[in-house]
Amino acid sequence: MNLTESVLHYKRYLKRRNYSNHTRKNYLNRLQHFLGWLPVTVELAESIHIKQFIDILLDRRLGPQTINGHLIAIRSFYRYLQEEEQREIDNPVISGLSLRLPKPLPRFLQDSEVAAFFGVISKQRDLAIFLLMLRCGLRVEEVANLTIGVIDHRRNQIMVRCGKGAMDRLVYLYDDAAEALAAYLQLRPETEEPRIFLVEKGLYKGKPLSVRGIQKRAEHYSVKSGVHVSCHQLRHTMATDLLNAGADIVTIQYLLGHSKIKTTMRYARLSNQKARMDYYQAMTRIMEVKGSLTSWNMRC
Incomplete structure (x- = not known):
């Protein structure tokens, strides 16, 4: 061959x-x-x-x-x-050749940055797209590939088909994201195209909006708002907000579609508020059992 x-x-x-x-x-x-x-x-x-x-x-x-x-x-x-071809051949890509990767923490957005970014979004389509990332933690590829059939409006949930690693998972629509998506679907032209988000003007009008097309919309609103926002940062922000609100790390792993808990644990390194809350709750329980050292010292 x-x-x-x-x-x-x-x-x-x-x-x-x-x-x-x-x-x-x-x-x-x-x-x-x-x-x-x-x-x-x-x-x-x-x-x-x-x-x-x-x-x-x-x-x-x-x-x-x-x-x-x-x-x-x-x-x-x-x-x-x-x-597959049963060739007697050595694989030249041996262990140790891969380059070491930096491990920066995922950057999440402050509440003021989220407000500034969403405050300049002018299209109902784009509002729905970016709220799906912020509220559901969807990757940009997953948003681009969403079809009408995976949306369960009655239960406010979405079945994400063939996410990263060919994994299916169920995510949930919070009220504002559900309302934004429903509002866009009312404006969306009738078409045989199953994918939800479509190009609205130009040569490719009516065709599915590509991953790069969505990223360019994020860049447009970033310039307009003066806040640098990427699609992945919206996903990071949802994870960090959930963790700070007390959501279980395994739940967040499932919602994000991470195959390894180690990937999700990166958010715990960011979550100072969660660490603070856990510390004081645990320390209060310890003090209830053991008492204060200052009061013990006074008794001595």
Whole structure:
């Protein structure tokens, strides 16, 4: 089997493994960059070639996370060659090649920033989009892919289909988000397109609003409000607000669609208010049992 056929079969392999369209596209695009550069045949590639490829990506000023994404795609392709095509071939992406990633805390928005951002939103469609992120914790891709059929207006809930990692989950619509979504659906033109949010003017009018289209709307309102707001920050804000209000970390993990509790625990590092509340509640119980040291010292 030649290389072109292998890449074609690899594409089908990713689809069988239930990778999302977005992930498959990224894997194949990154693999194409690597194969177009690789100075030897696929069978002869070694870790030294991967290191050289990393240097090229660094020279292009790509970030560590993006470069690691290239390595994941290359490693996956070689694993396919080994397991599916039964080739006796070494995987050149060995452990230790991935770049170390910074671990910044997710930035959430202050109440004043949320108010400023939503105060300049002029379109009912956009109000519904960003409230779904703030109240339901939806990712931008999940909002873009929402369809009419997953909305349960009677129960005020949404079934998020094939979220990150192909995970389905149920999220809940609070009143303001439910009202904003219902108001948009009343204005939305009748169409056979199942996806909810549509382009409202221009050449692509009536077509589904893309992920980049939603991000550009967030950028537009950020400039207009003078507050930098990203789609993911709205999601972070919901998680932090829930934690500060006493919601269980496992509940937040489920609502956000995190596969690992470690990811959700990052919000606990941000939540000073929750830590303060927990501290005083616990210390009050301790004092009730053991009493104050100052009063004990006076008795002595």
